[in-house]
Amino acid sequence: QVQLVESGGGLVQAGGSLKLSCVVSESISNFGIMGWYRQAPGNQREFVASSTRDGRTNYVDSVKGRFTIAIDNTKNTVWLQMNNLKPEDTAVYYCFAEWRYTDITDWGQGTQVTVSS
16 A cells, blocks of 8 residues: 655744655656645635646646646655745645556645744
8 A cells, every 4th residue: 555654734924935855656657637626624625736747837826826736746745835835824735646657646644834924
């Protein structure tokens, strides 16, 4: 079973930066789309960003211009660089990987991001 292990979360002041990483136990070549969702207390899980292996990216409007997603094929890692963080970015961030040619998606355990005002 594939494992996705996130890290890089933490507490940061508004305007600060964090870089999340998601290390995948399988080769990135097995996946069509990879990315991140987040879930704040009392809210539904929300799409944040995704990328295909060839670099096509997609972002939720609220993070455009502040967050950047990247896939490192040599390290089987998905990165999420988060700049100019806002208190409303506070959430648990989950990495996901969608297998190619299937509708199967695997998830990480989540990493907490807290932005103080």
